[in-house]
Amino acid sequence: MSAHAQLLIVLLPLLAAPLAALMRTPDAAWALATAIAWSVLSLALLLLLQVQAEGVLSYAIGGWAAPWGIEYRLDPLGALLQLLLAAVAAAILPWTRQSAARELERARLPGFYAALLLLQAGLLGIVATGDAFNVFVFLEISSLSTYALIAMGRDRRALTAAFRYLILGTLGATFYLIGVGLLYALTGTLNMADLAARLPAVADTRTAHTAVVFVTVGLGLKLAMFPLHAWLPNAYAYAPSAVTALLAATATKVALYVLVRFVWTIFGAEFAFGAIPLAALLGVLAVLGMLIASAVAVRQDEVKRLLAWSSVAQIGYALAGLALASGAGLAAALLHLANHGLMKGALFLALGNIAWRFGNTRLSTLRGLGRAMPWTMAAFVAGGLSLVGVPLTVGFVSKWALLQAALAAGAWWLVGAIALASLLALAYVWRVVEVAYFEASESRDLRCEAPLGLLLPTWLLVLANLWLGIDTRWTLGLAEAAARALAGAGL
Amino acid sequence: MLVTALFVVRTRDLLAATMLLGAYSLLSAGMFMVLDAVDVAFTEAAVGAGVSTILMLYALVASGRFERTPTRPQWLPLLVVLATGAALVWGTFDLPPVGAPGNPVHQHVAPRYLQQSGAEIGIPNVVTSVLASYRGYDTLGETAVVFTAGLGVWLLIGGLQRRGAAAPVLASAPHANLILRVVSKFLIPVILLFGLYVQFHGELGPGGGFQAGVILASALIVHLQVFGADQTRQIVPESLLRVLAPLGVLLYGGTGVAGLLLGGNYLDYHPLGRTPVGGQHLGILLVELGVALTVSSTMLLLCYLFAARVARR
Amino acid sequence: MTAATHLALTLVVPLLGGLTMVALHRWPRLRDGVVVLTAAALFACALAVLADFNTGDAPLLRLAEPFPGIPLALRAEPLGVLFALLASGLWLVTSVYAIGYLRARRESHQTRFHICFAIALAGAMGVALAANLLTLFVCYEALTLSTYPLVAHAGNQNALRGARTYLSILLATSIGLLLPAIAWTHVLAGTVEFTLGGVLAGKAGPLEATLLLALFVLGTGKAAVMPVHRWLPAAMVAPTPVSALLHAVAVVKAGVFTITKVVLYIFGTDFLAGIPAERLLVYLAGFTIIAASVVALRQDNLKRMLAYSTIGQLSYVVLAALLLTPLAEIGAALHMVAHAFGKITLFFVAGAVYVAASKTQVSELDGIGRRMPWTMAAFSIGALSMVGVPPTAGFVSKWYLIAGAFQNDFHFVLAVLVVSTALNAAYFLPIIHRAFFRPERVAPRIDHGEAPWPMVAALLVTAALTLLLFFFNAPVVELEKALVRMP
């Protein structure tokens, strides 16, 4: 059975979703979803060991060989992403039961869990596949389920946010489709490895350049790259808490994974960074994104939107790492992907606890919560410190790696940007901490901590945040292995 | 084609826009026929012209017919559009000319489908063989997309207790209804028959799971329009649809798992039958059935949901 | 109990103490006992580390390995041991003082106060004994974060504002300047380990070295060099024991200690000597001394005056470190100790005056000498030490500073030393004069005597230490000799 693990990791959630939809009671659907999430996690670990042992795994679906049939390829980068997706989902799903029960009507819960499973299947499918068009199909599965999930938020603005995300997301996917179409027209194949082999021959044509631009713009929309991020703040702010946590920790990361896959595997570093000034373009957008998004985040008074803007900024960090066009930069970007997933997961779960108790997460609601909900706020502070990049946290590890890569590449503009952005991060995290701990509020002196069911997963992610900040064998080791596999050149 | 598209964008009256969009889909189906894409033309006509127009009509009933005059500056979108267009045109210069047999597209992957699919899978319609077997996983993903859409729409506007009988949309003039009633009584069985034909003829000529599913659904949608949602619900209750839609996906996935258990890779139909080619036949048949199930039940479910929501307003 | 366990104990003891304090939350008397006990245990550990170091046994204790090649590790070396001893010793005294102060003022959140104190001390010990820049940076940040709740202890609006400036400047400089500096050093030198004689020799050009040094000096916000000094006066909103220990000893000394260590162990004195632009930083330190002393002159609030005087004194140590002559390095270490004893006494006095007479302004101190003779006597000793009058420790360190300046006849430094001594005298002596020789203009509201006994005892101990250091500075000098054996 382990030979088929590569496929089962996607198939399990995909086929479990219809089952979940058929379930009558919400708890049965939740139990199925959590069981699937945990089995996916075990599969992801199994696959990781296999990849480390045998190198790139390949699985021809339908028995047809690579360029003709669809092929699943898994390399260290894919294994790292799948592990992140599985781990975050496995932590968030147990948390979802009580949070969703309170935020959504009972009748819709089985459907809600089915959509969550579809979202996870879509994301895992994108990471697992080695076929460019298959990425589009699974991208659509995850996007459609995301639109539906966001629109289930209580606030009516969730609907407009979902609609705007639908329009922009579909535009992005269609741009990606055009890019892949142009590549197909030039090379005649859709399999990524095959594409990478045949592209250099036609690399200097104008069509190839346009294809790169369209794929980058398309993915930029899905990735919420700086100028194309309009949909993200509202979408994360008004979606149900569980959905925001899952999306923040995984969705944009997968889009960035596809961009890395295209830039490094298919186009190859020399072509992508040589022919078109992709490095300069990404670098400028990343720095702009980091600074402006952080600046906006400081002024938000709804904490979920604040964290959503901070997500846009953090994606800027990862893009900046990518824009360094060096092995070290790539490793730093991948490391930040994984770390940011953990950080945001913990933070949004903490917010979910507050939303569970008070129904909203405005800054005024947080007044005096330091005493009222000590464990939740402690988790939030730990996540916030990790966001700022204080030592002994995961954020510091990725900041350190980014600084190293930037200095090695002599990118002074990036060092300054990172310093400034982390100061802004400090500003908006501290704004929340100050309100929570130092502003006393008369109405809320009683202790009303969230129930254990919500607290345990939150603290699980927070502990992961701290533990991986000290023992970085897992995250740093994997990211470097992935970068070495992709970049080939020495770190 | 271009003129219809431009007019669709220009017009203020959304009803006209929807109708023109239907016409546009039909025209594009014709164009696909010219470009030898028969299956695609069939699907575009059935899905593009048929279902999306019905759904848009429902949405229009809910949201009013006319569009306010645009107040925002028009030059910015124009600029963006022209820039993208120019980039695309600039990009096409190095593309091989349309229709030339020497294009790389025809050299690399496609020839094998054309030459070997007859022997390996044994069905004349190469598109169906590629769709169901070579790239069967894409189609599974696509069925999942249809299911997701159905699920998403149900999550958004489903689960409503219908208050009062849902008046049929076109029931404005009762006597006019008589002709419609008689004609539709005659038409529906024919459509159903044609749908089944398309389903099983998919291997020989143009057709297949999607088209058949939509046609079967459209038969019942006609019934829904003419006789009102309540009568149609007696024939095909909504709960049945909500069971059939996931079932289709499971059937498709299950066929793949069966291939897995019998020793092949996932979605490998060879071990299913006694002979490899026989296995392919059986596999494709089952898979197409699964697709038809999901597509038909989802399309009908969509119409039920929209009808119920519109009637409630 | 090998030397390595002593090193580990220096970190574990305060954290353990903190935990037990949490456990004894409901029994204040027991908790205060634990506080003193932990302080005593920490001091004992520091002594043990000193003993091990003297016997030449200085192992590398590896705690964790976050990055390949850069472990979080501790190692004893002369400067670090001195600072560790200083911090843990004075913590013992301060804890006694703090218990008295908190009891007298009936402050709320006392447990949180002591726990943060314990964590801050753990951070200070970590900075002292760090084996490489990364460990130093980690403990430096821990120190900043753990002292934030202390500064914002009062919880009212201006305490919050003060704490906000405190935190923003410190974290801004550390993440904004210090972290890039460390990363750059790692990229340039390939290692961030502290090796006597410097790692950068030959690996960085003159321009890069100067820029890097500037990054370090400005990045270490805790050294309060002029542009980044504003956090120190802002932190005066904290209760006096906090200002006493942290802002006279632990926090600020950590900053100056970092700079000295960077100069000695990362750059190396002879490598720096070769760089002409290094003089700029000496001028900057000199300017800080003069400006801070001038501002201190005009301060009426006692604690703010002491804060500005601290900024000035700190730059003495920075100045000495950047003089690069062996005698100056020893002078720097000595001044660190002397200033600690002197300044902590002055802060204790300020706290005692506040508790007993609830007076905070210098102008209100007329004739207080007669009411609080012991306290004001200690104040005079402290003040004299700051000025550098013979019987006090301040004189010894100034003596080495001047000798160091003469060694490479750096006339600017001599001028700065003379002028600043005059300025120190200008703002300290009138206070002594006002306290003893001026009659009380207005009768105090409450006829108060001395402050509660634990506070008076503490400040007398530190005053005595200031005097003792003058006579028994030999062991300290011997310890520091190892530092510069290979100048």
Added chain:
Amino acid sequence: MSSLGLYNYWIVIALMMVGLYAVIARGHLVKKLIGLTLFQTAVFFLYISMGFVHGGAAPILSEGVAVYSNPLPHVLILTAIVVGVATTALGLALVVRIREAYGSVDEDELERMDSDA
């Protein structure tokens, strides 16, 4: 590189741009969805015209016919059409919900309501 052969693509691009214009310029939500459908249909044309072969028959194996047009784009487009319809259906469901929640389906009015809400 006879540019004559490329006119097919240019028409497709013109159609795309009409669709894109509708999505961006028009405020009415349903008009945006219509624009999106136009845009996607045009992309389908791009794929199909790539796979077209002069004189080739439809890709259904029959005797006596040697040259066929390429079946692969057809398969891709079959999937893309269904994905397009799925997205439109979901979009329309959202429009209905927005209409009920806000009472209007014009983007500018919605923004005004959101900003002051």
